[in-house]
Each structure stands twice: as C-alpha cells, then as structure tokens.
Amino acid sequence: MQIRLLDLLSRIKRLQEEREILRRNQALELLKTLKKEYEELVEERKKVSQVFTKSRFFKAVELQDLIRLRDSLLEWEKIAEKKLKDGYEELAKIEEELLERHKERRLFERLKEKEMWKQSEEELKRLYRELDELALLIQGQENKR
Template identity: 95%
Template sequence: MQIRLLDLLCRIKRLQEEREILRKKQALELLKTLKKEYEELIEERKKVSQVFTKSRFFKAEELQDLIRLRDSILEWEKIAEKKLKDGYEELAKIEEELLERHKERRLFERLKEKEMWKQSEEELKRLYRELDELALLIQGQESRR
C-alpha cells in the first residue's frame, strides 16, 4: 500500500515538474520577445538621435515632434526594461520551483525504492522462514518413520 502511495506521489511530482518546465519555456519565449522589442526601441531612439546630430536646423514644429517622439520612445524603453526585469525575476522563481519539484520527486522516488527493498527483504525473510519450517516438518516426518 505504501509503495502505491509513494508511486502516486512520484507521478504527481513528475507532472508538477513538467508543468514547471512548460512555464519556463513560456517565460523564455516571452523574454525573447520582450528583448527583441526592447532592442527595436533602442534602434528607434538611435535613429532619432542621429536626426538630431545630423541636422542642426529645425523648424519649431519639427523640433517639438522629434522631442515628443524621443520622449515617448524613452518612456516605452523604461516600460520595456521593467517588463524585462520582471520577466527575469519570474524566470528565476520558476527555475527555483522547478528545482524544488525535482528534489521532491527524487525524494519520493528514493523513498519508494527503499520501501520496495524493505518489502522484498521482508518477503525473502518470510520465504526463508517457510523453508525452515518445511525442512523441520520434513525432518520430523522422516524421524517418525
């Protein structure tokens, strides 16, 4: 009975571990997308900066538009940085949980193996006892003859 319970717990932990692996893959994919967006924002900001450095003369309206564009890009960059930071923190948490699930699964697997060995040992002892009793019974019957 205990072996079946430990086996069930092993299966549950294995499923939890697989779920954490999927979460990790999803988090990595999300981080990849966020990083790409962040790099695109940096490139866009560089282009705007190049416009400032290449041209020295702007109309007031063009200058205001460029400043607004640069400011909005900087805002989006900050948001993207925060999302990246949060994503990396989430990934670290997922990896910790994955490690914890793996340790728990291994623990239950070892407990199950120990219980199986213990049960096998008890069965072997019982078998030897039965063989001893059978040998004594045979000796007793031979001595009666």
C-alpha cells in the same frame, strides 16, 4: 498500500514538474519577444538621436516632434526594461519552483524504492522461514522412520 501512495505522490510531483517546465518555456518565449521589442526601441531611439546629430537646423515644429518622439521612445524603453526585469525575476522564481518539484519527486521515488526493497526483504525472510520450517518437518519425518 504505502508503495501505491508513494507512487501516486511521485506521479503528482512529476506532473507538477512538467507544469513548471511549461511555465519556464513560456516565460523564456515571452522574454525573447520582450527583448526583441526592447532592442527595436533602442534602435529607433538611436535613429532619432542620429537625426539630431546629423542635422543642425530644424524648424520649430520638426524639433518639437523629434523631442516628443525621443521622449516617448525613452518612456517605452523604460517600460520595456521594467518588463524585462520582471520577466527575469519571474523566470528565476519558476526555476526555483522547478528545482523544488524535482527534489520532491526524487524524494518520493527514493522512498518508494526503499519501501519496495523493504517489502522484498520481508518477503524473502518469510520465504526463508517457510523453507526452514519445511526442512525441519522433512527432517522430523525422516527421524521417525
């Protein structure tokens, strides 16, 4: 009975561990796309900055548009940085939970193995007792003859 319970608990922990692995993989994919978006924003901002350095003369409307574009790109870049930071923090939490689930699963598996060894040992002791009793019975029968 106890072995079944420990086996069930280790299976539950294995499923939880697999769920954490899936969460980690999803978080990694999300981080990959966020990083790509962030890099695209940085490239776009660099292009706008190059326009400022290459051209020295702008019309007022063009200058305002470029400044607005650069400012909005900076805002988007800050938002993307925050999303990346939050994503890395979430990934770290998921990694910790995954490690915890793995440790719990291993603990239940070791307890199950220990219980199985204990039951095997008890079964073996019982078998030896029965063999001893049988040997004594046979010896007693031979002594009566």
